[in-house]
Amino acid sequence: MLRHDPLANPEPLIRRVYAYVAYRVGDGPDAEDLTSETFERAIRYRKSYDPKKGEPVAWLLGIAKRCIDGRGPMVELASEHADEPVPSNLEEDTIRRLTVGRAVGALDERDRELIALRYGADLTARQIAELLGARTNAIEVALHRALGRLRETFGPEADSEPVRKREASR
């Protein structure tokens, strides 16, 4: 009688959706707003969730994608917290996030979306393919290329590292 509730355990879902949104539009209040909007819509349409069509996170990311697309192009992709003072023990983490965020923000829309889905929302290439309505193989190739372009933004150290295609396609 009671159907499977896609939002039964919301915390990990919130983190994954936020990471995806933040990779797309930049870390900060905009990402929080879009995440809230996504969950608001999910609560409203939770009855429409069909477990046969995929996992709850894929369903939520679909909603998040529509929310982002509905908002139009975002102006600022870098973190809003970039100039805020941070405690010293968090320095390395913060620098890492800022650097990754800036590098991802420099990519084009399509590459950014793939990186956000793969490394922000932690989806597999197959799940991304299902979500975007593409073939898994095509997504693997596109991800590989997006990573290549991202490496270029990091300089020669990044270029020397071998490309881990298998991990990208996991």
Added chain:
Amino acid sequence: MRYWRRRHEFDLEAELRAGRPEPSPDFVRRLDAEVRESGRTRVGGTLRVALVGALTAVMLMALAGVGGVGYAASAGRDAAVSVKRVVTPREVVRVLKKSPAIDQYAKKPKKKVKKVKKAKKGKGAKGKVRARTRPPFTG
């Protein structure tokens, strides 16, 4: 980018995972509470509907045990017949049609005159001609 240059080993995918944006704990807590609250309301509503359904089923079963369902069905059927009798005027019309006045003065329906088909000319004539041309039977 200096941060990256300082590092000896570079694993872009690991860095992308480690450096993925994290929401503030306060935001997570607030949204989590909101989502859980909405779920609780929904489950409460569903449970109420389920409880009402179960109670109805139990009552029906208890009534069926003492023949209450059959009694209710026949009462319903009687009510339907009564309503039908009141609503449909068919019986009254039938009585009026059978009154003596109508028997005596009512317009009688016209008798239908059957059309008689005329015999075709050609066929018979042809037969006669053939009989005439045939030689007489001599035994």
